[in-house]
Amino acid sequence: MARSRQQPSLREVFATKLRELRHSQGLSQEKLAELCGLHRTYVGSVERAERNVSIDNIEKFAGALGVAVRDLFEGAR
Amino acid sequence: MARSRQQPSLREVFATKLRELRHSQGLSQEKLAELCGLHRTYVGSVERAERNVSIDNIEKFAGALGVAVRDLFEGAR
Structure with a gap:
């Protein structure tokens, strides 16, 4: 799906x-x-937004960084 | 990984x-x-937390519900 520069995909935000x-x-x-x-x-x-990362791995990233999951989606719609 | 009732997985929160x-x-x-x-x-x-849902589908769910992605992770650590 085409996206403008003003509206990055969730993958890109993440x-x-x-x-x-x-x-x-x-x-x-x-x-x-x-x-x-x-x-x-x-x-x-x-980090290049090439992967359709799964929720289990999102949880691992947040845990390893010691941040809340919502911090990894800051700026998302 | 074993989890207590007090600490649901991110899949379960979602x-x-x-x-x-x-x-x-x-x-x-x-x-x-x-x-x-x-x-x-x-x-x-x-909805039964059986699936390792991907970020592209998380984006679809938020879009269809007209909510922010962070709303789907409310209550997550």
Whole structure:
């Protein structure tokens, strides 16, 4: 589905917030992946909004970052 | 992973909120499914927390219900 620049997909909102929160904690993709029990290349692809990430993995990301799930969707409609 | 009754999984939080918001709008599972372009049995299984629902479908549910994504995660850690 075509989307304007003004209306990013939920994947894109999530990808941006994930990277932002990871950076703010000084974590590498490798380290975050390790904390989540996921693969480093998977984390990279989620941060590029290439993956249709599942709710179970969303929960892992929030847990590993120590943030509320809603923080990963900040800015979403 | 074992969880206490006091700490529902994110799937469970989402399932409960989805059903609650659907009911509050007087929608059947069939109608919500139709609005989302998903199958009725799929909606039922998501509401029973049986499915590892993806971010693209989370976006469809929020859009169909006319709610913010964060509303579907209300009560999540």
